[in-house]
Amino acid sequence: MDGKKTYQEIGELDSYLLGQGTHYDIYQKLGAHLGEKDGEEGVFFATWAPRAKRVSVVGEFNGWDEHAAVMTPDTGAGIHSVFVPGAKEGQLYKFCLQTPTGELLYKADPYANYAELRPGTASRIFDLDKIKWSDSAWLKKRQRFQCTKDPVSIYEMHLGSWRRHPGREDEGFYNYREFAESIAQYVTEMGYTHVELMGIAEHPFDGSWGYQVTGYFAPTSRYGTPEDFAWMVNYLHKQGIGVILDWVPAHFPKDAHGLANFDGTPTYEYADPKMGEHPDWGTKIFDFGRSEVQNFLIANALFWIENFHVDGLRVDAVASILYLDYGKEDGQWVANKYGGNKNLEAVGFFKHLNSVVLGRNQGAMMIAEESTAWPKVTAPAEDDGLGFSLKWNMGWMHDFTEYMKLDPYFRKEHHHQMTFAMSYAYSENYILVLSHDEVVHMKGSMINKMPGLGFDKYANLKVGYAFMFGHSGKKLLFMGQEFAQLREWSEERELDWFLLQEPEHQALQAWVKELLHLYKEYPALYELDNDPAGFEWVNADDGYRSIYSFMRKSKSGKKSLLFVCNFTPIAREDYRVGVPSGKDYTLVLNSDAKKYGGEGTRRKKVYPAKKGECDGLPYSIGYKLPPFGVAVFEF
Incomplete structure (x- = not known):
């Protein structure tokens, strides 16, 4: 454990800040973290499950025994934690939660940094502290970057289908390191300033393209380890290329090992199905009225930008978050307290999110994929805007x-x-x-x-x-369209x-x-x-x-x-x-x-x-x- 940060156990301040929705580094406490206790090396595990009767951690280190590592609850905040001596990096684990009705649920860790390759659904212990960075020159330069005044030309891409190794028995995916070297050469030659990567956070189904996430704090294991992912970002920065990730706070899937009904009750989602489900997508909607859920998402955005040095997040499906009736018929949604269709809790969330992320990270970008005429998407929060940097x-x-x-x-x-867009070109960035x-x-x-x-x-x-x-405005072009790809894009090839x-x-x-x-x-x-x-x-x-x-x-x-x-x-x-x-x-x-x-x-x-x-x-x-x-x- 020489040279590693000493893990500080969950304390009253952690519980208080999580309850306030302002524990921006909560991912350093929840999840799985290598450490030492009473002279023994092992792993500290913690999770938030406010209504669970009992939570234990099961894994390769204890034969998946639900009684071997029962977690201690903090009754105030709903955090459960335990130290497991002898648990090691690389081992698989899950949380076993006993619901209020006595049922046992086996859940992946919402704060895990690494996941088992699908179709496996367990989390994997990983030590983020061992990642080495050498992109300080890029990060220093980024502090002077102004996305509204500097060039931004984005190559949007799906890592698993940009290129593949032919003739391999597996899917032939490039790993993060191979991809970094190939894409850096191509993007530099073509002249793009940034790449935007679809579907990097862990997700169970390839066909969702990464837009139905189960592991918000884990780069997908399809293309390698979190260390490989960091190597890719570091390499691209050293080649002068910015990295933007698609980020999905709009919804999450109902997969049994994921966030849905995490402790046996609606935990991360709204309890009322009219608020908490997308009928078109068959997914759950985050409960933006719950400070712990807002905290989860804001900390996650900060995690990618501060821990993995990512330069921006393209926030997916913003309109579906802002409008309570998005994709719903009459009778399928609940009006706000004024009788309107705007999700006032989500508006507050975006203002909070963008203020914190951009306030702490000069030169980073928060980009809204917002498909309506919602006003002031890129205006600052103090001007009653949502505070995004740019809008599609x-x-x-x-x-x-x-x-x-x-x-x-x-x-x-x-x-x-072709001329109409100039009539509103200055209303947003x-x-x-x-x-x-x-x-x-x-x-x-x-x-x-x-x-x-x-x-x-x-x-x-x-x-x-x-x-x-x-035309006025920054630029984004999806991969393949620069050389006139004839077929529609498919993630399968x-x-x-x-x-x-x-x-x-x-x-x-x-x-x-x-x-x-x-x-x-x-x-x-x-x-x-x-x-x-x-x-x-x-x-x-x-x-x-x-x-x-x-x-x-x-x-x-x-x-x-x-x-x-x-x-x-x-x-x-x-x-x-x-x-x-x-x-x-x-x-x-x-x-x-x-x-x-x-x-x-x-x-x-x-x-x-x-x-x-x-x-x-x-x-x-x-x-x-x-x-x-x-x-x-x-x-």
Whole structure:
């Protein structure tokens, strides 16, 4: 035990703080922790089970005997604890709880840091203190990071289906360490700033993609140990890549070994089924009115960011938490004390959560996947906001995908769908997202949403991606869509990397790579995302030709960019676009280049402006705009 932290047994202060919902480091006390007592080495076990008649810990160290290690209850707070001499790291265990009716339940440890590989359901003793970190330079730099003013381009991914080892008898998963080396190389080359990992907290069913969690404090054992997971985060940080995890405080599954009816009664969930169950999802809803449950979730968020150095959490299904009637029919939900449909306890939870997490961790991000028009999601709590750093822009995503699916002939009648998002762009701190949700459940891949055949499909997607990267807001793209994955995504297989043998897929990947590097190179594309001074339409009303032109401006006024995007297959040989000054405009991105699948027509590099009103501006430049053409000029 040399060099290890001495475990401090549960005390009155622990019970008090848990009851107040402010024991932010409770995971250092509850769960399983190696230590020493009366000169003997072993493990301290503790769990919260307020209505259990009796709790014992059973495991490989005592032959799974329910009488061998009966836990001592703290009657005030409902914490049960015991020291088991001789228990060792790596051994499996569960809590055996006797319910108020005398039934015995065998539960995994809610605070365990490691779990048995599914289909096993036991927890495994693990010593987090042995993890070594060498990412201090990254963490120091992170303290200066401002997500609203710095570049954020996220590669959303599912670790188990990004790549797999072919021909192996097991599932062929990359472990965390193999994955780290492969993804770091790919993400660096492509130009993303962050990876966002789906489904890392332990979960029993692969098909849930990690959104039905049973082990909130345990990185899934599918890909290795907690030490392997930490190695991955450490490695990615040393390569300059941020790590965001999906985090699921909205609901949890009913699996017998999980949180549901933990002590034989509703413990982590609301007792009233109208409050405590999602009828659509068949899952339980956390009881946000209970301080110990809020404490569990807030401590969990802090655990990932402070213990595992994660840079941000994307909070799943926020709307389902905020609205009492989410996914429910009349008679299936209970109104709040004012008769409304807002979960006032959940509102308080989010304000508390974000204030603590962001207050303690300068530069970390809390990102809301919130699909409604709930106000002030990213406003600070003191301004009656929820306090998130960023919010997924689901409205933009919906309008964008619906427009892109249209035959170009009909786009002129829907021109406003691509301009509407700018009318509310400054109401929140937004991320533009094309996430996994858009390429599952028979929605088709991004490339197969595009109209037309062959070249037209790829050209459509190219102009769509260019519009996305020019638009105000941070960026997120789900894996595979950067090279035009043809099939819908499935967690059961790796991405179709073989497609990159085909020139059209290579060309699209090269185009996305160019957009990503352009995004990071030009502050005009990110530093004024939340300031009207950073974006200006040149022509938002050219519906007849389905062409959009706009400017992105930097704080200094230097290296501003002019985007021109043609959403039809018709070439505009004599296209003129208005510009603000009589200077030269330098072509920095041209979709017609051969490497992006274009015709490769030779083009001038510099375009001098001519005096004369155009698009309401005093000067203009002329450019031969090809079918589905994109041109980006620096000025």
